[in-house]
Amino acid sequence: MKLHFLPLLALPFLSNAQSNIDSLFIKKMSDEIMTNGKAYDLLYELTKKIGGRLAGSPQQQNAIVWGKKSLEAIGADKVYLQPCKTPNWKRGGNDYVAIVGVNGEARMQPLAAFALGNSLSSNGLIEAEVVAITSFDELEKRKDEVKGKIVYYHSVFDPTKIQTFKAYGESGAFRRAGASRAAKYGAKAIMIHSLSTAPDNMPHTGSMTYDEAYPKIPAVALGPNDAKMLFGLAKSGPVKVQLQTYGFFLPDADESNVIAEIRGSEFPDEFITLGGHLDSWDVNEGAHDDGAGIVQTMEVLRVFKTLNYKPKRSIRFVLFANEENGVRGGNEYANQAKINKENHIFVFESDEGGFTPRSIGITAPPAQLAKFQSWTPLLKPYGSEITTGGGGTDIAPMLGVNKSTILAGLIPDSQRYFDLHHAKTDVFENVNKRELHLGAVNMAAIIYLIDKYGVK
Amino acid sequence: MKLHFLPLLALPFLSNAQSNIDSLFIKKMSDEIMTNGKAYDLLYELTKKIGGRLAGSPQQQNAIVWGKKSLEAIGADKVYLQPCKTPNWKRGGNDYVAIVGVNGEARMQPLAAFALGNSLSSNGLIEAEVVAITSFDELEKRKDEVKGKIVYYHSVFDPTKIQTFKAYGESGAFRRAGASRAAKYGAKAIMIHSLSTAPDNMPHTGSMTYDEAYPKIPAVALGPNDAKMLFGLAKSGPVKVQLQTYGFFLPDADESNVIAEIRGSEFPDEFITLGGHLDSWDVNEGAHDDGAGIVQTMEVLRVFKTLNYKPKRSIRFVLFANEENGVRGGNEYANQAKINKENHIFVFESDEGGFTPRSIGITAPPAQLAKFQSWTPLLKPYGSEITTGGGGTDIAPMLGVNKSTILAGLIPDSQRYFDLHHAKTDVFENVNKRELHLGAVNMAAIIYLIDKYGVK
Structure with a gap:
């Protein structure tokens, strides 16, 4: 200076x-x-x-x-x-996500979550197994596993990017386009890791858009700590999640x-x-x-x-x-x-x-x-x-x-x-x-x- | 960047x-x-x-x-x-400052305050009129008014200094040396405007030193909002303040x-x-x-x-x-x-x-x-x-x-x-x-x- x-x-x-x-x-x-x-x-x-x-x-x-x-x-x-x-767009209600099963055993663990802006209602409760992935490449490779599942994108920020807007630009791709990319292969909903640098569990919303060619499935962002926990669980065995959102347009x-x-x-x-x-x-x-x-x-x-x-x-x-x-x-x-x-x-x-x-x-x-x-x-x-x-x-x-x-x-x-x-x-x-x-x-x-x- | x-x-x-x-x-x-x-x-x-x-x-x-x-x-x-x-150094107790009179009328208005670090006890309650000044030059000019009074230094930060350490260096002179400068002319205690940039009323402590040549009078920093209010009152008429501090050294x-x-x-x-x-x-x-x-x-x-x-x-x-x-x-x-x-x-x-x-x-x-x-x-x-x-x-x-x-x-x-x-x-x-x-x-x-x- x-x-x-x-x-x-x-x-x-x-x-x-x-x-x-x-x-x-x-x-x-x-x-x-x-x-x-x-x-x-x-x-x-x-x-x-x-x-x-x-x-x-x-x-x-x-x-x-x-x-x-x-x-x-x-x-x-x-x-x-x-x-x-x-x-x-209206959020329409209190977005709800919870882990209800891990490795075949029942569990009830609510996760901090916000529906993404512009995303539509789940039209009732969705319950499905999670497919956790880290990239669109991985989505393409595992596309046959996705049908009827909830896709979780592990869209963590790259902490080594000193200019945080660069990390946001990269991880943000999943928020913006992740729903339709997964809906193409029959996913019922998607979840992302919040686009966040904070050492806390606050979920971060933000806008997404649907590709008109595919079903408009619900999309939520999870709190960072909950997202990391879910990702860890999903790597070691099947995780079942419930999800309900209420988004609609006037x-x-x-x-x-x-x-x-x-x-x-x-x-x-x-x-x-x-x-x-x-x-x-x-x-x-x-x-x-x-x-x-x-x-x-x-x-x-x-x-x-x-x-x-x-x-x-x-x-x-x-x-x-x-x-x-x-x-x-x-x-x-x-x-x-x-x-x-x-x-x-x-x-x-x-x-x-x-x-x-x-x-x-x-x-x-x-x-x-x-x-x-x-x-x-x-x-x-x-x-x-x-x-x-x-x-x-x-x-x-x-x-x-x-x-x-x-x-x-x-x-x-x-x-x-x-x-x-x-x-x-x-x-x-x-x-x-x-x-x-x-x-x-x-x-x-x-x-x-x-x-x-x-x-x- | x-x-x-x-x-x-x-x-x-x-x-x-x-x-x-x-x-x-x-x-x-x-x-x-x-x-x-x-x-x-x-x-x-x-x-x-x-x-x-x-x-x-x-x-x-x-x-x-x-x-x-x-x-x-x-x-x-x-x-x-x-x-x-x-x-x-020990603070020794909950520092106390209150306005008890304005223009000859009784009032009871406690002020947010911390004793300055290294400052000594008031040895009981002090009650005196305030002499409010903005510089050591003004202190020298008004030295005959100071005896038996409580000197208030209006040590506000200069907000135009983009490098805040420069403003701190300037305003800090009153915190560091203000007590003995006023004690020299018979002041009973001093108060300063906290060395703060915050738009709040938090008092800020910090170290002061006594000149061994003069009585070691108590010294406090007031919350910024209270300090400005006091300064405003003191400009338009006599203000009486009570003060008690408890500082001592082991x-x-x-x-x-x-x-x-x-x-x-x-x-x-x-x-x-x-x-x-x-x-x-x-x-x-x-x-x-x-x-x-x-x-x-x-x-x-x-x-x-x-x-x-x-x-x-x-x-x-x-x-x-x-x-x-x-x-x-x-x-x-x-x-x-x-x-x-x-x-x-x-x-x-x-x-x-x-x-x-x-x-x-x-x-x-x-x-x-x-x-x-x-x-x-x-x-x-x-x-x-x-x-x-x-x-x-x-x-x-x-x-x-x-x-x-x-x-x-x-x-x-x-x-x-x-x-x-x-x-x-x-x-x-x-x-x-x-x-x-x-x-x-x-x-x-x-x-x-x-x-x-x-x-x-």
Whole structure:
């Protein structure tokens, strides 16, 4: 965090005087945010007064109203709702999984479990033997054993991956596609090891999708300790499990992205967007995922207004309606941008938790990336830098509007994220105020720099 | 955390082949620690089975026994106790502070408070008006108002300092020296705003010292919310406070540093030391401060043994007996090193919490620092780098043994440390397993590199 890289990193695009002005303004924003920042208080409201915000839930409707009112209170040239349909999945009941037999002997051992988001009801109690496997390759080899069974995928995180999102990407394949892969061979249900890094037994939900070609069998995630125990038992002999889930869909809900806009003074037709997603899973308060991104986005607007910063370009602060189980908010935002032929030069998301920031990740061609990386010395005092590769699920559809749109995202430290991601533990108490606000500092800094110097 | 600095940072001291061997071995250590690391389990034992470990307490005696047994179980060429005397301060009772009058009107409002470590009993109830000040300059200007009063120092952290240790250093002056500065002008007691970054009302204790020239008046730290409330009241009119504390000293205790040693195969007379301190305050479990440093030190020994790493130089793994209120452990270690004319080339401490590592901080002359900084690419995959400036309270006395000894320390992210440092909240539950173990990875890496390549 010391500035010892400075001698090696020249600032090819900025004069020293300019860089000094930027450094002072970023410091001013940082001082304001670290002293008077409101992100933490707003997060308290969103998590404790509203709560979990699954798309289609009354809480999500309340969150949209709260978001609009809060953005209006901060102030923008306009604050408006952008209507969109969202999926309307309901868990439907208390998911139930229990071991009822081991090696032919009766047992009754309930397991911590959540049905996966979008998964459908078991339509009553299922009882079947477990086929425990560790990979899709193994599934293909053992496909003849699967019929009438419950497939358990031992989707443990690789603990040696220091970047936990990489481990999540790999193990996540079983959550996303495991049900239909097993249903193809006649499985009655699937279970996975929760996508978790925590040394606890909390189950983690998360979205899955069915392949329409196969029966839509129930799918659950088990608490890590229970999952490991089950896997151990299943290796040494037959294990029988009972399972009941209740998932169903209501008709799509009418919801909205919430958008605040400041019109640019010089290039009003060049848009910069930053945002996070307002929805969460039903099992927690969605504090890190993605309450943090929501309130950081609002804080950037607040600090710009408080310091009377007048952007050259038009800036949109977007609370996306639905990411978790459909990305309908992001898709509609891109859809409207296309219809209105908007020119989006830079789209930024914070959706990796409100942890201490490590970098601003930017996906851009080499020449542009070099320009952005020349700003690293301006971010170093705030524990950050510019790294290559970044974006977010809500903003990815913007590439369909304009291929040269640059996607970027806040990259916080990732060690704690998958301890609580989609688990009951993603609550306000597990967000640290200074870490959350320091993320907002880095977001304000990059939006300011992009606004001032553009992307070319 | 991406390696985009690589092209700019050559490796002037290592060939590519050598660097590749190092990179592979560090990866092997990281994989072992992140998969099978025992630091977290050891921390559970230290915090939950032993608990808070104030020097002189039975818990601290138990911790010494536990430390020796645990190091022996891991295995070293020798494990031994190095006796030292430690201070034996006792809190003596439940510290009591209450507002009893505001603007001449009676009130009864207890305040969250801890007596400062080493502070002495109030010898009964003190009741006096508050003089609230924000600096020692103000104390000097208002010295005539202080006689017979209770001085309150509004020692709030500067929230704009991103490196929280800097804010701690500044505000800490009032905790360390505030009592005698006020006693000089006749104050009956002092109170400070707890040295805290947390948005809560937890009081934070910590060590203070008396100037023998003045009366040894009681000294307490108030919970942040109560302190701010008191400060607000005191600005608008007279506030009367009651205060009672019970601190006293027993004769110095007989304790020990716990030391495990591996003898070097090529340069057995060149010593590398790493360590943390075993003692803590009485009000918490000392989980981050400094249980983390203790178990990380033990984990480095464990990974060396597990991977059968035979060091060239002699390495000492030291659990220092007493840092918090006397640095007696570190002083005795330096004293014995001097008596035995040992050649210590590198001394390392982890005592800034078990948070995600940001860098290895090294205090060294420019030429040596350049050598160490050439290793940054080897640490980048583990979220770290080599930065200038580092050390620790326990190891600072080693400069008195040999001026060319290089001091270094683990620099974790500092955003959360002063939320819980010396407060009731410094407990096992607030330590994250991956963050703790990733710190040990970085420690193992730097000790390995220093052992292999020396410091010159």
